Amino acid sequence: MSQITLKVNGKTHRVEAEPDTPLLYVLRDNLELHGPKFGCGLGQCGACTVMIDGDAVRSCSMPVSKVGNRPITTLEGLGSSKKPHPVQQAFIDEQAVQCGYCINGMIMTATAFLGRNKNPSEADIKRALAGNLCRCGTHVRIVRAVKRAAKALA
Amino acid sequence: MDRREFLKQSGMLVVGFSLSGPLTQALGAAPAKSMNKEEVDAWLAIARDGTVTVYSGKVDLGTGTKTALAQMVAEELDVPFVKINMVMGDTATTIDQGQTAGSLTIPVGGTQLRRAAATARQALLEQAAKKLGAAPGELTVQDGVVSVRGDAARSVSYGELVSAGGLMTRVDPKVPLKNPAEHKLVGKSIPRVDIPAKVTGEFTYMHDFRVPGMLHARVIRPAAIGAKLVSYDEASVRDIPGFVKVVRKQDFLAVVARNEWAAVQAARRLKVNWSQWQGLPDQKRVYDEWRKLPVAYEHTPLKVGDAGKALGQAAKKLKATYEFAIQSHASMGPACAVADFRDGRCTIWSPSQATHSLQSEVASVLGVQKANVRLMYLDGSGCYGRNGHEDCTADAALVSMLAGAPVRVQWMREDELGWDPKSPPTVVDLEGGLDANGNVTAWRSEFFIAQRVGTLDDFPLLAATSSGVPRKGNYTGFLDNNAEPPYAFPNALTEVRRVNNNGLRTSHLRTPGRMQNTFANEAFIDELAAAAGADPLRFRLKYLTDPRGQTALASAARLAHWDTRPSPNPGRGSGDIARGRGIAYVKYNNKITYVGLVAEVEVNRKTGKIRVTRAWCSHDCGQVINPDGTINQIEGGIVQTISRTLLEEVRFDRSRVTSTDWNSYPILRFSDVPEIHVELINRPEETPWGAGEMSATVVPAAISNAVYDAIGVRLRSVPFTPDKVLEQMRLQRA
Numbered sequence: 001m002s003q004i005t006l007k008v009n010g011k012t013h014r015v016e017a018e019p020d021t022p023l024l025y026v027l028r029d030n031l032e033l034h035g036p037k038f039g040c041g042l043g044q045c046g047a048c049t050v051m052i053d054g055d056a057v058r059s060c061s062m063p064v065s066k067v068g069n070r071p072i073t074t075l076e077g078l079g080s081s082k083k084p085h086p087v088q089q090a091f092i093d094e095q096a097v098q099c100g101y102c103i104n105g106m107i108m109t110a111t112a113f114l115g116r117n118k119n120p121s122e123a124d125i126k127r128a129l130a131g132n133l134c135r136c137g138t139h140v141r142i143v144r145a146v147k148r149a150a151k152a153l154a
Numbered sequence: 155m156d157r158r159e160f161l162k163q164s165g166m167l168v169v170g171f172s173l174s175g176p177l178t179q180a181l182g183a184a185p186a187k188s189m190n191k192e193e194v195d196a197w198l199a200i201a202r203d204g205t206v207t208v209y210s211g212k213v214d215l216g217t218g219t220k221t222a223l224a225q226m227v228a229e230e231l232d233v234p235f236v237k238i239n240m241v242m243g244d245t246a247t248t249i250d251q252g253q254t255a256g257s258l259t260i261p262v263g264g265t266q267l268r269r270a271a272a273t274a275r276q277a278l279l280e281q282a283a284k285k286l287g288a289a290p291g292e293l294t295v296q297d298g299v300v301s302v303r304g305d306a307a308r309s310v311s312y313g314e315l316v317s318a319g320g321l322m323t324r325v326d327p328k329v330p331l332k333n334p335a336e337h338k339l340v341g342k343s344i345p346r347v348d349i350p351a352k353v354t355g356e357f358t359y360m361h362d363f364r365v366p367g368m369l370h371a372r373v374i375r376p377a378a379i380g381a382k383l384v385s386y387d388e389a390s391v392r393d394i395p396g397f398v399k400v401v402r403k404q405d406f407l408a409v410v411a412r413n414e415w416a417a418v419q420a421a422r423r424l425k426v427n428w429s430q431w432q433g434l435p436d437q438k439r440v441y442d443e444w445r446k447l448p449v450a451y452e453h454t455p456l457k458v459g460d461a462g463k464a465l466g467q468a469a470k471k472l473k474a475t476y477e478f479a480i481q482s483h484a485s486m487g488p489a490c491a492v493a494d495f496r497d498g499r500c501t502i503w504s505p506s507q508a509t510h511s512l513q514s515e516v517a518s519v520l521g522v523q524k525a526n527v528r529l530m531y532l533d534g535s536g537c538y539g540r541n542g543h544e545d546c547t548a549d550a551a552l553v554s555m556l557a558g559a560p561v562r563v564q565w566m567r568e569d570e571l572g573w574d575p576k577s578p579p580t581v582v583d584l585e586g587g588l589d590a591n592g593n594v595t596a597w598r599s600e601f602f603i604a605q606r607v608g609t610l611d612d613f614p615l616l617a618a619t620s621s622g623v624p625r626k627g628n629y630t631g632f633l634d635n636n637a638e639p640p641y642a643f644p645n646a647l648t649e650v651r652r653v654n655n656n657g658l659r660t661s662h663l664r665t666p667g668r669m670q671n672t673f674a675n676e677a678f679i680d681e682l683a684a685a686a687g688a689d690p691l692r693f694r695l696k697y698l699t700d701p702r703g704q705t706a707l708a709s710a711a712r713l714a715h716w717d718t719r720p721s722p723n724p725g726r727g728s729g730d731i732a733r734g735r736g737i738a739y740v741k742y743n744n745k746i747t748y749v750g751l752v753a754e755v756e757v758n759r760k761t762g763k764i765r766v767t768r769a770w771c772s773h774d775c776g777q778v779i780n781p782d783g784t785i786n787q788i789e790g791g792i793v794q795t796i797s798r799t800l801l802e803e804v805r806f807d808r809s810r811v812t813s814t815d816w817n818s819y820p821i822l823r824f825s826d827v828p829e830i831h832v833e834l835i836n837r838p839e840e841t842p843w844g845a846g847e848m849s850a851t852v853v854p855a856a857i858s859n860a861v862y863d864a865i866g867v868r869l870r871s872v873p874f875t876p877d878k879v880l881e882q883m884r885l886q887r888a
Contacts, residue, residue: 001395018395018415022415025413025414029414035354037361039486040567040815041418041566044815045486045816084353088353092345095346097216097346098217098536100216101486101534101536107353126824130823133816133821135486137792137822138790139793139824140793140827
């Protein structure tokens with residue numbers, strides 16, 4: 001085991017982990033965060049997405065040792081139910097959840113995307129989310145929520 | 155943990171209504187909660203502060219029923235919605251209302267809760283009348299406070315009344331329910347109670363749940379489905395930091411570790427020898443083999459007139475075979491469960507739709523009594539029938555017993571897609587006859603459908619069969635529903651042959667059977683309409699006698715601005731893209747919820763790719779509890795079923811499933827999700843029916859019919875992959 005220092009949601013953590021451990025397991029098991037989810041472990045579905053330095057990253061495929069001192073933001077780092085981030089608020093307003101297992105990935109990917117795209121079209125939003133899977137079929141609401149968030153952030 | 159202990163630990167103030175009289179006791183002195191479904195306090199408990207705890211055996215699988223059931227109870231009781239606290243799927247405190255399936259949570263589960271709540275309200279009013287010295291008829295209730303009409307100073311809260319006690323305890327099955335005209339909460343789109351926590355990471359999903367001292371495990375599945383464990387070498391993984399041990403019972407093999415990543419690595423690296431096994435059928439011949447399987451039993455759901463004779467006399471005869479692929483639940487999150495086996499008892503946290511039935515399903519794997527197994531539901535990744543949740547739950551229980559510690563098991567992606575029980579294949583042969591005027595004179599259909607064997611207790615949980623507890627069951631009942639067409643034809647015969655399963659384990663997947671059967675029926679009636687040169691909507695309406703059905707179908711057409719004309723109509727679209735529209739209808743189980751759906755598609759003639767561009771759905775499930783929640787379910791049913799119709803088929807070789815990731819088992823992506831318009835036909839005076847599975851029923855046929863409209867090619871085998879489209883186009887040209 002190695003001692004690894006991570007900056008997560010504005011706080012510095014020291015964790016004991018094998019260097020090749022995917023970041024996802026460290027976030028979930030060592031730091032007990034609930035936002036990022038294990039969906040496939042293959043980088044195919046997006047459920048594990050976090051932001052590193054503002055970029056959407058698949059934490060299931062990122063060895064913890066490769067993060068370095070770049071800041072990590074998880075779903076918890078965006079906001080809380082008392083004070084939701086505008087993207088989270090938009091998902092609440094549009095009721096854009098069924099089981100919600102994929103929603104972490106949708107919100108994190110959308111937040112990173114909206115950080116760079118101030119006035120996206122519906123097609124832009126669908127392209128940005130093309131690598132995120134949802135099985136319940138909540139897509140139309142998710143797109144609406146991201147549109148709403150884009151307006152709120154503009 | 156017994157019930158009394160549970161109640162202490164849960165920190166709840168439980169106020170019981172009981173036959174022996176009023177009981178209002180603080181923590182520790184509370185009696186065991188009633189588990190007699192005849193008693194009101196089996197269903198709900200009112201605390202002094204007016205909080206109402208509702209005990210539901212039905213769970214919320216991501217469909218919003220936690221919110222909808224709370225609306226129903228708050229409405230009947232006349233308490234504020236925010237005062238309701240839902241306990242769902244805990245076998246120690248909730249009544250077994252049957253597994254959460256069949257879109258029955260609202261109509262069955264909700265109705266049971268409504269009666270309990272209405273009985274409680276009545277009893278509370280009687281109590282209040284005594285206390286306030288007024289006749290019950292003079293009283294009014296608002297937000298859980300009873301007062302004398304016109305004299306608000308004379309009032310008493312439910313919380314105070316429960317303290318004073320003296321309530322009637324038995325659920326009155328004939329208790330009058332509130333007049334729908336007075337509904338304040340039912341019929342409103344109250345936002346779902348779970349969403350704020352789910353979008354902020356505050357929610358504890360099954361996968362997030364931890365108990366002290368818990369170890370992580372992974373079960374090692376065999377290299378071939380029926381393979382036997384020959385040997386394994388624990389030394390191959392001992393160097394993994396955090397590795398604890400390997401546990402085994404016959405062919406059941408698992409690795410246990412202190413942290414999850416160590417368990418994952420150990421599962422990958424453990425050297426294991428399995429025997430050879432090649433017992434699966436040849437996938438290329440799956441439908442041929444399916445229809446040749448021994449018929450276990452058969453029945454005739456519909457026989458009117460003499461279809462054989464009428465076919466013989468028909469001016470025009472049509473014949474077609476429809477096929478529907480084996481599909482996976484393909485849940486986004488692989489299954490997960492935590493179990494703690496100690497002192498002959500097992501406490502399990504599970505995302506199962508069937509926590510109550512799992513008590514006995516798991517007990518026999520562990521060799522203990524059902525009463526010694528307690529399951530508590532926690533939300534998992536969405537399930538649409540029996541996916542991997544139940545197997546994983548039994549895995550966790552067995553590993554905990556073998557390892558002697560609380561254990562968390564999470565499946566990997568390849569476990570969920572490879573080992574979840576699958577939706578079985580379906581084959582349908584249809585024949586139809588038209589007279590010289592294009593009227594249907596004969597309809598004959600023959601269905602080959604997986605049979606049901608035994609009950610859920612016989613379901614072949616992987617942990618059971620691999621550890622030497624044989625299970626011969628096959629839980630695929632009710633798959634014959636909607637085999638008979640919903641139309642009044644003068645001569646009609648529908649025969650159903652139930653066959654033994656010959657390959658992968660099977661279970662229900664959203665809209666089981668109804669989807670496959672309706673695909674065949676609703677596409678074949680389109681074939682008849684086309685042969686008669688008739689508009690598909692008008693043709694259906696000629697034979698549809700149910701007024702609510704007529705309304706649903708006509709409403710969908712109205713929403714879509716249906717262009718009345720026969721299909722096909724090639725030539726719409728431009729370049730390689732052809733456009734078309736198709737319609738389909740269902741009355742679910744030929745008993746409940748009515749759905750009309752119009753789908754618009756684009757077909758790329760060069761690549762064979764189909765895109766559904768727009769969908770219009772009209773949906774009549776009677777009384778709507780939560781309109782937005784209902785629409786969410788309808789949209790989900792449509793999108794998920796477009797995915798199943800266009801893309802999904804489980805792949806396997808002779809030994810095992812080979813479509814075990816999202817590349818080999820693709821599902822629909824954002825780029826292929828259509829615009830969806832839903833219109834609810836709300837009937838507050840009618841029974842509230844389910845909405846989880848109904849919109850899905852009509853999707854495959856609507857798409858097939860739209861493709862026919864666009865390019866004149868009839869797709870009869872789900873999924874409609876580009877290869878199949880191109881092949882059918884080639885056959886048509888030939």
